[in-house]
Amino acid sequence: MRSGLSFLKMVGLSVTMAAWLAAGSFAAEQTSDVPAWLRDHIGEGDGQIAQVVLQRARALYLRKVNEGVVKNPCYFAMDATRPNDLGNGRLGSRFYVICQADRSFRAISAGHGSGRNLKGVADFANGRECAKNFGNAMDSYLTTGGAYVTGETKTSFKGYYRVSTKQDAALTRSFVQFDGEGETANARPRAIGGHAAVTLKDICLRKNPRSPYANQNGYVPFGTLVDYSGGRSDGCTSWSPSDAQQIVPLLKDDPTTVYIYPESHDIEAVAQAAATRQSLSRAGLYWSAFCLKQIGTPKFWPKEVLEPILARYHKDPELPAQSPPVCKP
Structure with a gap:
């Protein structure tokens, strides 16, 4: 993917732009006018993209290009109604990287928001396999469907982890900020974006004054590396480490669009339809049949409803965060 990036930016996008302009204008481009090479990827099978997801993602991309917000030759889409963890180490392909200029299409895995279970108050938690609950409330850890544009990328140090008996490695993770509109407009204050599905657990502090990451007392965090590519996030879009290494460089100083399905009106x-046992296809609706069978009825939790619940749940003052313990010898 990276090897073709320079070609895409230097030649491919200008060719694609010229073709669109020759046809009339960006505004005249209809979402139904999907090019033949891309239509071949439409479907509900493994590695395919549902028609409604592609149409909306493509329409968002063309609109932002027309507005002068986006010049990147690639754009993204995600179908959060599809399964994530298929079991036996297999991951579902539901995040799509679509590049107009070189006519490339990739379907990869991506995690969804875990949600939360507020014991005795409200349960809007999601399992690893399929997402049932969606929403846009602060601190809800839920995925919000809709339109986004990628923003800046920040890389931060998470700590050290053991590579071998005599070698440690530093974990740094890049985070791509998303900016939204409408129901996704609070993406920035919610710290919603994309990053690799990797973190450290069981963290303690180890003395290492020579490290450039050491604190004023000469300590650095040390933990166990965890790859949660088949797991859930705090509402962000999480990619496998290998996929993140290819996606993040595409966005350096070159924003693009991300469309996540479903939106609240879809849900x-x-x-x-599910409550009345109506056929989704006959009603002109879409949801992964596999996941709909698993979750029963999906639900959208609007921030106007959920944030007051979360505020009451957290009405007691929270204890200050405690520093990790010092590592045992």
Whole structure:
């Protein structure tokens, strides 16, 4: 993917732009006018993209290009109604990297928001396999469907982990900020974006004054490396480490669009159809049949409803965060 990036930026995008302009204008480009090479990827099978997801993702991309917000030759889409963890180490392909200029299409895995279970108050938690709950409330850890544009990328140090009996490595992770609109407009204050599905657990502090990451007392965090590519996130889009290494460089100083399906009106319509046992296809609706069978009825939790619940749940003052313990010898 990276090897073709220079070609895409130097030649491919200008060719694609010229073709669109010759046809009339960006505004005249209809979402139904999907090029033949891309239509071949439409479907609900493994590695394919549902028609409604592609149409909306493509329409968002063309709109942002027309507005002068985006010049990147690639754009992204995600179908959060599809399964994530298929079991036996297999991951579902539901995040799509679509590049107009070189006519490339990739389907990869991506995690969804875990949600939360507020014991005795509200349960909007999601399992690893399929997402049932969606929403846009602060501190909800839920995925919000809709339109985003990628922003800046920040790389931070997470700590050290053991590579071998005599060697440690530093974990740094890049985070791509998303900016939204409408129901996704609070993406920045929610710290919603994309990053590799890797972190450290069981962290303690180890003395290492020579490290450039050492604190004022000469300590650095040390933990166990965890790859949660088949797991859930705090509402962000998480990619496998290998996929993140290819995606993040595409976005350096070159924003693009991310469309995540489903939006709240999709969820509400599917929930109504499921409640009345109406055929989704006959109603012109879409949801992964596998996941709909697993979750029953999906639900969208709007921030206007969920944030007051979360505020009451957290009404007691929280204890200050404690520093990790010092590592045992």
